Amino acid sequence: xxxxxxxxxxxxxxxxxxxxxxxxxxxxxxxxxxxxxxxxxxxxxxxxxxxxxxxxxxxxxxxxxxxxxxxxxxxxxxxxxxxxxxxxxxxxxxxxxxxxxxxxxxxxxxxxxxxxxxxxxxxxxxxxxxxxxxxxxxxxxxxxxxxxxxxxxxxxxxxxxxxxxxxxxxxxxxxxxxxxxxxxxxxxxxxxxxxxxxxxxxxxxxxxxxxxxxxxxxxxxxxxxxxxxxxxxxxxxxxxxxxxxxxxxxxxxxxxxxxxx
Numbered sequence: 094x095x096x097x098x099x100x101x102x103x104x105x106x107x108x109x110x111x112x113x114x115x116x117x118x119x120x121x122x123x124x125x126x127x128x129x130x131x132x133x134x135x136x137x138x139x140x141x142x143x144x145x146x147x148x149x150x151x152x153x154x155x156x157x158x159x160x161x162x163x164x165x166x167x168x169x170x171x172x173x174x175x176x177x178x179x180x181x182x183x184x185x186x187x188x189x190x191x192x193x194x195x196x197x198x199x200x201x202x203x204x205x206x207x208x209x210x211x212x213x214x215x216x217x218x219x220x221x222x223x224x225x226x227x228x229x230x231x232x233x234x235x236x237x238x239x240x241x242x243x244x245x246x247x248x249x250x251x252x253x254x255x256x257x258x259x260x261x262x263x264x265x266x267x268x269x270x271x272x273x274x275x276x277x278x279x280x281x282x283x284x285x286x287x288x289x290x291x292x293x294x295x296x297x298x299x300x301x302x303x304x305x306x307x308x309x310x311x312x313x314x315x316x317x318x319x320x321x322x323x324x325x326x327x328x329x330x331x332x333x334x335x336x337x338x339x340x341x342x343x344x345x346x347x348x349x350x351x352x353x354x
Contacts, residue, residue, distance in 0.1 A: 098139040107147040114160040120190040120344045123323035124277040124287035130157045154183040173197040185349040207326040208348040212340035219339040222300045230308040233261035240270045271296045274305040286318040306338035
């Protein structure tokens with residue numbers, strides 16, 4: 094085995110490697126995983142002056158990235174083992190669109206649990222509900238802040254900042270706030286945005302969440318963005334809502350445990 098150096102680095106120092114990694118993926122992932130990646134500590138793997146790859150660890154225990162350049166792939170299993178052992182990694186977030194990461198995790202016979210679905214647009218023509226045609230979905234303003242906080246609770250954080258950044262949309266029927274839409278532009282994928290929704294508990298199962306997603310999809314395409322989304326694997330209601338709005342899933346996020354108790 095070649096002698097390699099594992100060196101902590103800033104994310105911008107491996108940005109070119111991250112772009113190489115993104116090009117290996119069979120599909121994108123949403124803002125949930127992206128946020129865990131971007132708040133991880135990054136390490137570059139070096140063979141003298143040559144870059145072998147990089148990896149990232151979130152809060153000293155969750156491996157969120159592991160990428161090896163093609164010319165060094167024959168060493169990937171050993172490098173993966175060293176990273177797991179040297180950092181005492183407890184778990185891994187592995188998207189199934191990342192073939193190398195999935196394969197290396199399977200090699201280790203680790204305990205696999207299912208974390209989330211990732212969705213893309215089917216581009217099918219989904220008709221809107223005519224009974225909701227008088228409802229409106231508009232960018233949220235600071236006037237909406239208190240009603241949104243009261244309705245959503247801890248569903249999100251930093252509501253005021255999100256409104257200022259244009260990430261929240263309000264769904265109104267007259268003066269009544271029935272739900273919100275969430276839109277987060279990707280920091281890793283050019284031209285992608287993660288979308289989502291929250292419906293007032295008293296008005297669920299009326300097509301409001303579906304209408305919000307349809308409106309967010311339209312907003313994305315009007316602003317030259319491609320919508321993607323995700324939901325917790327066991328949230329069947331969210332999965333059904335997203336699918337009813339024309340979103341389809343072929344990608345999962347796996348939460349793989351290194352040490353089971």
